[in-house]
Amino acid sequence: MNTEYNFNVKKKRPEEEYGKVSDYFRGDILNQYATSKNMMKIQEKITIRALELLDIKKKDALILDAGSGPGFAATYLKEIGYRIVALDIIPEFLYYYEIKELNPITADMCFPPFKPNTFDAIISISALQWIFRDLKDKMMYSMLKNLSISFYKILKPNGRVVIQFYPKNKEIMDNTGKIIVKHTDFSGNFIIDNPNRQKKRKIFLLLNKNRNF
Numbered sequence: 001m002n003t004e005y006n007f008n009v010k011k012k013r014p015e016e017e018y019g020k021v022s023d024y025f026r027g028d029i030l031n032q033y034a035t036s037k038n039m040m041k042i043q044e045k046i047t048i049r050a051l052e053l054l055d056i057k058k059k060d061a062l063i064l065d066a067g068s069g070p071g072f073a074a075t076y077l078k079e080i081g082y083r084i085v086a087l088d089i090i091p092e093f094l095y096y097y098e099i100k101e102l103n104p105i106t107a108d109m110c111f112p113p114f115k116p117n118t119f120d121a122i123i124s125i126s127a128l129q130w131i132f133r134d135l136k137d138k139m140m141y142s143m144l145k146n147l148s149i150s151f152y153k154i155l156k157p158n159g160r161v162v163i164q165f166y167p168k169n170k171e172i173m174d175n176t177g178k179i180i181v182k183h184t185d186f187s188g189n190f191i192i193d194n195p196n197r198q199k200k201r202k203i204f205l206l207l208n209k210n211r212n213f
């Protein structure tokens, strides 16, 4: 397998163009995202794969959906029997649908307001590129560090995290993993589906609170 994946992204991604996520997801763009049946299907498919990687044994596990948007992943997880907390930094997303049963909460996922040892698992779909995308940016580094420490703290022992995201290149991808592991006792690895088909490629970072897995 070729490990030097082609990251030749020609079009600027929204996070590069806008910087602040709330400057991008607002008005028509927010509405289009939240109401897109196609997007719902795509995000649900990613969630199914993420869940497969998490391999949760407990039927009624409590899962945090970090960067939940309008709740596509969270709704699916709830439907199949998990208990969910849907967290997003943009309140309009969380109140787009009637999702009270997803326990919606407006917060920054780098500072999740929960007690230690709360969640069996954390899932984050297509959000992390908004937090860390520039190796030289100290603020981004410190936000990612904070996210890592917080995720570690709020997970129960043996809890797992799966993060699907869109790093701009392999250097950013690798450094994301390194920074998370450096500041916590997580063990982790990347799982890359369709590594050599850029359009279909999906990158997952799987983290485990127990180093001996």
Ligand SMILES: C[S@@+](CC[C@H](N)C(=O)[O-])C[C@H]1O[C@@H](n2cnc3c(N)ncnc32)[C@H](O)[C@@H]1O
Residues within 6 Å of the ligand: 021, 025, 043, 066, 067, 068, 069, 070, 071, 072, 073, 087, 088, 089, 090, 093, 107, 108, 109, 110, 124, 125, 126, 127, 130, 131
């Ligand atoms: C592309 S959307 C994905 C939404 C959802 N996970 C899905 O699969 O449909 C990215 C989401 O990440 C959220 N987000 C970005 N940075 C965040 C942060 N620091 N804290 C919480 N949510 C954040 C955005 O508000 C947005 O809802």
